[in-house]
Amino acid sequence: MKIAVVGAGNVGTTCTDIIAQRDIVKEIVLLDIKKNLAEGKALDIWQSAPISNYNTRVLGVTNDYMRTTNSQVVVITSGLPRKPGMSRDDLIGTNARIIQSVVSQIIDHSPRAKIIIVSNPLDVMTYAAYRTVIEKGKSPEWASKNVLGMAGVLDTARYRAFLADELGCVPQDIQALLLGGHGDTMVPLPRYTSVSGIPVTELIKEERLTSIIERTKKGGGEIINLLGTSAWYAPGASAAQMVEAIVKDYKRILPCCVLLQGEYDLKEVYLGVPVVLGAQGVEDIIELNLDKGEKELLNTSALHVKEGMNLLDEMKLFQS
Numbered sequence: 001m002k003i004a005v006v007g008a009g010n011v012g013t014t015c016t017d018i019i020a021q022r023d024i025v026k027e028i029v030l031l032d033i034k035k036n037l038a039e040g041k042a043l044d045i046w047q048s049a050p051i052s053n054y055n056t057r058v059l060g061v062t063n064d065y066m067r068t069t070n071s072q073v074v075v076i077t078s079g080l081p082r083k084p085g086m087s088r089d090d091l092i093g094t095n096a097r098i099i100q101s102v103v104s105q106i107i108d109h110s111p112r113a114k115i116i117i118v119s120n121p122l123d124v125m126t127y128a129a130y131r132t133v134i135e136k137g138k139s140p141e142w143a144s145k146n147v148l149g150m151a152g153v154l155d156t157a158r159y160r161a162f163l164a165d166e167l168g169c170v171p172q173d174i175q176a177l178l179l180g181g182h183g184d185t186m187v188p189l190p191r192y193t194s195v196s197g198i199p200v201t202e203l204i205k206e207e208r209l210t211s212i213i214e215r216t217k218k219g220g221g222e223i224i225n226l227l228g229t230s231a232w233y234a235p236g237a238s239a240a241q242m243v244e245a246i247v248k249d250y251k252r253i254l255p256c257c258v259l260l261q262g263e264y265d266l267k268e269v270y271l272g273v274p275v276v277l278g279a280q281g282v283e284d285i286i287e288l289n290l291d292k293g294e295k296e297l298l299n300t301s302a303l304h305v306k307e308g309m310n311l312l313d314e315m316k317l318f319q320s
Contacts (some may be wrong), residue, residue, distance in 0.1 A: 001025045003243060004068040004110070006102050007077035008032035008060065010229075011118055013041045014236025015075055015243075016058060020045055022240070023054040024247050029068050030060045038062060065105040071113050073246050074106050075239050076129070079119035081230040095119050096128045096312055103132040111138075114246050114281045115147045117257070118239050120230070122151040122182040124308035126257050127270045131318045144259040145281040151182030152255025152272040153238040158219040159188050162212045166204060169195060176200075178216070178255060179264075179294075180272055180301030187297045188213045192288070242277060249279035253286065260302075263287050264295075269302050269309065 003025050005012045009032075016030050030045075032038040042060030049055065061067045068074065079095035099119060106113060115133070117126040126149035133143040156176050164171040173196045180187040190209055193200040200209065215222070223231040245252040256275050260266045263273065263285050276284040290298065 004071040008038040010232030012077040018240035020056040069109040071110040107136040149257025181305040185301035245277040251278040
């Protein structure tokens, strides 16, 4: 069993390290276009195996997609990161071309792979991957189950971490959910947030909870302002959690960016919603009974994502 991670930057390397330490696959191939970068990072990770007690072999390669052949899952982190003052949408043109090239080569060598997109702007890049897979001869039905984006797991983790800080409890006791695009229009759902079964609205006052939600929406930007580049530990861990759910067929319910075809009364848009994630990829989309306010927020988020998707279509990168 093999996993491939494309992009040996901070996110890709973190994801590779976490998957290796969980010892759930025989081999991970870390690929990058920069000569010797993936080889060096993979060697460093592999040398930690005797200390961390895992057996997953980590191999680094420079732009050799043949080495990724027959990967079960491929995580794509390739693309330019955001810098201070940039929105995720600023990256659409450049990163879409990168995604198109990477996904095309992945499908050539691993035609049955589940593809997890981490590159920004997340929702639009997942759509770009979907379009590329269809151009490579896959059906829309197959593509919608096997091409998905990471954002919801990360955004929920940030939300839970901020709530844990506020309550002084461990993050593991917090269950939370959010919907929508990866960005300022995401929709955290206090009604579906609890702490050991206790509704969070009974533990945190509305004004303070609203402040935490707003911080969650801007969680990526907060880190960019501090570091001068995008986050990597939490995004890498989030992608690794999705890989594990697929490889181990856990059928976990996780918020992921997937293609909606009528769910939530939305069609032809990639958006974050709870799904059942297992060996067959997106095995089910869970449709919640949203109230009027939640529905309006989700529709607003969908409109923003759709604008990015339309902009991508206008670039005419895809024939079909």
